Amino acid sequence: MNIVAINSSAFAFIVLIIWWFWLSRPKARRETGIKPIEVLVDNGVYTPSRIEVPVGRPIVLRFLRKDASPCAEKVLFDDFGISADLPVGEPTDVVIVPKQAGEYEFTCQMQMYRGQLVATAAS
Numbered sequence: 001m002n003i004v005a006i007n008s009s010a011f012a013f014i015v016l017i018i019w020w021f022w023l024s025r026p027k028a029r030r031e032t033g034i035k036p037i038e039v040l041v042d043n044g045v046y047t048p049s050r051i052e053v054p055v056g057r058p059i060v061l062r063f064l065r066k067d068a069s070p071c072a073e074k075v076l077f078d079d080f081g082i083s084a085d086l087p088v089g090e091p092t093d094v095v096i097v098p099k100q101a102g103e104y105e106f107t108c109q110m111q112m113y114r115g116q117l118v119a120t121a122a123s
């Protein structure tokens with residue numbers, strides 16, 4: 001087995017997914033007028049796992065789950081009372097309005113995936 005070949009075809013597949021789901025849907029972006037922040041859900045980590053945003057404005061986090069394990073199937077924002085199902089391979093938008101500066105955790109339902117949303121006053 002050629003590991004390099006596997007990696008590059010996996011990479012090509014990722015690029016295809018990104019193109020198909022994120023770049024080929026300009027309509028969805030126009031609907032909210034907010035540029036989504038894309039978060040990859042794979043291998044037990046959110047990428048990026050630390051997301052800095054301004055306070056007081058709606059933000060859109062666009063989760064793309066690649067990890068098929070049940071561990072990754074939900075994302076929870078406890079501080080905001082938000083939980084969203086993340087179908088594999090289907091970008092899922094979560095809209096949040098951080099009203100106060102602070103660090104807000106988001107996790108999977110078992111808290112193995114972990115990320116922080118860091119809201120700071122816009123300068």
Ligand SMILES: [Cu+2]
Pocket residue numbers: 070071072108109110111112113
């Ligand atoms: Cu989990």
